[in-house]
Amino acid sequence: MLLIAVSVVLLPALAGGATPAIELTYVPPYGGAGSLRGRVSGVNPSDYAVAVYINVPPYGWWTKPSFAAPLTTIQSDGTWTCQIVTGGQDSYATEVAAFLVPDTYNPPVGDGQSCLPSALYAYPYVQTARYQTIDFANCDWRIKVAHDVVGPGPNYFSDSGQNVWVDTNGRLHLKVMQQAGQWLCSEVIADRSLGYGRYSFTITSGIAGLNPNVVLGFFTWQDCVPQYHYREIDVEVSRWGDAGSPNTQFVVQPWDTAGNRHRFEVDPSGDPGGVTTHEFIWEPGEIGFRSYYGGFTLTPAAGDFIESWSYTGGDIPPAGGENLRINLWLMNGLPPTNGLPAEVVIGEVTYLPYEPAGVYRFWSPVNSRHFYTTSESEKLKLEQNYSHVWTYEGVAYSAPATGGRANLAPVYRFWSASLSAHFYTTSEAERDKLINIYSHVWTYEQIAFYAYADGQQPPGTAPVYRFWSDKLGCHFYTTDEAERDKLITIYSHVWTYEGIAWHAYALPAGP
Structure with a gap:
């Protein structure tokens, strides 16, 4: 089962600085009975309530637990419970939504609408989908x-x-x-x-x-x-x-x-x-x-x-x-x-x-490390002026050269003069750590390109695997499963597998 939960906060913070929020702690399984349970924070429970709705295809969105009781009371500890299966096809609801609203609020009645009123989304909410996934x-x-x-x-x-x-x-x-x-x-x-x-x-x-x-x-x-x-x-x-x-x-x-x-x-x-x-x-x-x-x-x-x-x-x-x-x-x-x-x-x-670019891969037998770039000018410079140091190996994979599209994350590029190596990461925490603590080792250069963080990748992408070598003092990145397995099984004394760095396109992309 896939639970997609999104919490949106639009209420003002309280005097103490707490931010109003709502979450689900238990969702009854699809096809079964039981109560929806959750927790709120950042509000005085006695001043707020929860408005719950379920979507039952093809019958639309319905108020729960009933038209007569459209608001669910929040307990003093911030917890709340709502019975969402009260008859009919309720157990086959594919979506559940809960909104944190003032206890004086008169929520719109859900009686079969195909979409919930947009006014509800002005309040903190959590929404979940109950589907099997593949x-x-x-x-x-x-x-x-x-x-x-x-x-x-x-x-x-x-x-x-x-x-x-x-x-x-x-x-x-x-x-x-x-x-x-x-x-x-x-x-x-x-x-x-x-x-x-x-x-x-x-x-x-x-x-x-x-x-x-x-x-x-x-x-x-x-x-x-x-x-x-x-x-x-x-x-x-x-x-x-x-x-x-x-x-x-x-x-x-x-x-x-x-x-x-x-x-x-x-x-x-x-x-x-x-x-x-x-x-x-x-x-x-x-x-x-x-x-x-x-x-x-x-x-x-x-x-x-x-x-x-x-x-x-x-x-x-x-x-x-x-x-x-x-x-x-x-x-x-x-x-x-x-x-x-x-x-x-x-x-x-x-x-x-839209507008992807090839990520060019170079190998330096002199320095025993790789370099990656989407820049045509960098590629040309290495090929024309530094061919004695760098050997072009081809397009490693493809990735967007610019951001602004759904789920894309920047890949930050660093250079270390002491290690003669580049480092790439989508992690803002890693980026900030290198800038704030290890600036004597690493110099931030630029956003190299854009990629998809693990769990945010679209269909057709491939994971980019990341390795670290204490012996060589550098990282290595590859989409090639055979390369990955070779390093893990044969060269584990040189390379340590660190996991999936990001997801990109294993083939050069472009219409």
């Missing part, structure tokens, strides 16, 4: 579940291991199947928002012979932003109930606006293994779509292209809080025309940020 493409994905029909379709969605699973080769399987008289569909949701960039997914099987009533979707989506058409950008594989229609489409919502949809046919037999890759490159003024044969590649060969389409119309959504989703579902909830289950296998998903 690890695919180096990213956590929530598995959608609904015990009554919801969109798209509408359909039932299952988080069963028979509907959604990752095999031993790391491929994602999505299945539509019938169980106990109900057709169950599948959907996974990336657990973080990514923003502008290149989104790609590779289908290794399932397109050939896909039933006309079955839809495979790869798309971005954000709830509660109808003004941007939910930030929905789609690649969809389906014949939409008509066996004679094209089986693939690129869409910028709303789909029924002239010029917002491009339909075409994909024949997977154009690749020897039946593999096809489909992607969109989302920029502020353009969305470029393309499909090609084979697995993901930075620059597809001209002969591999199946279709490409550029959209520059007026419905390009701005990047915001959207998440990437993949689903397999039934058009209008209609069963497959042949009455048989349908399965699609996704080999890989890759996200490349």
Whole structure:
């Protein structure tokens, strides 16, 4: 189960300087009974209360424990308890939200709204999602579940291991199947928002012979932003109930606006293994779509292209809080025309940020250490003027050269004249320690590039492993698992493994 908790503090601090805050200490398991429990701090408990809401698909958000008692009392020690399962489908709530409000506050009634009123978020809150999760493409994905029909379709969605699973080769399987008289569909949701960039997914099987009533979707989506058409950008594989229609489409919502949809046919037999890759490159003024044969590649060969389409119309959504989703579902909830289950296998998903850059790797046999840079001028200088000291080894991986995008962290670069070595870190604590305590050893140079901290990485990235050598007096960084294992198993007398430094792209990135 994945619990996503976000605490936002917007109330003023008390006289003593304490900051009002709320947290959850126990969340009943999905499908079970029990009370929600939590704790508040930074307030006088007698002056505040907690407003609790649950979201039960497809019925929306509901006040708990009841309309008659919309506020939960806070005990003198700051703890509180709220019964959130009071009937109906309450035990199947997928989201729970709790707000710290004055005890005189009259909270808005939750009686089935699709979104909570924005006014509630002016108060400190905590919100959690109760989903099963899977690890695919180096990213956590929530598995959608609904015990009554919801969109798209509408359909039932299952988080069963028979509907959604990752095999031993790391491929994602999505299945539509019938169980106990109900057709169950599948959907996974990336657990973080990514923003502008290149989104790609590779289908290794399932397109050939896909039933006309079955839809495979790869798309971005954000709830509660109808003004941007939910930030929905789609690649969809389906014949939409008509066996004679094209089986693939690129869409910028709303789909029924002239010029917002491009339909075409994909024949997977154009690749020897039946593999096809489909992607969109989302920029502020353009969305470029393309499909090609084979697995993901930075620059597809001209002969591999199946279709490409550029959209520059007026419905390009701005990047915001959207998440990437993949689903397999039934058009209008209609069963497959042949009455048989349908399965699609996704080999890989890759996200490349807007304007990534190659991280160049150099080796110095003179100093027995590596150097990394995204700077073309530094690379050229070493190659032209210091080739007797530095040997260019190629692009180690790719990373954004600039920040400003979701979840990116700066990689700070230091130089030590006494060690003749560079050091790189995303840790602000490490950075400050070197600046404040070890400035006689380390000199801060600049932000080298940007990367993703462990746990914040998008799909398609790879961990960068960090080693330290007491003998050589330097660090080493690599995405290569074979290099990592070699240092750990054969050269442990020289190198000590320190863990994952950050996550980046194992291949040079760029549209």
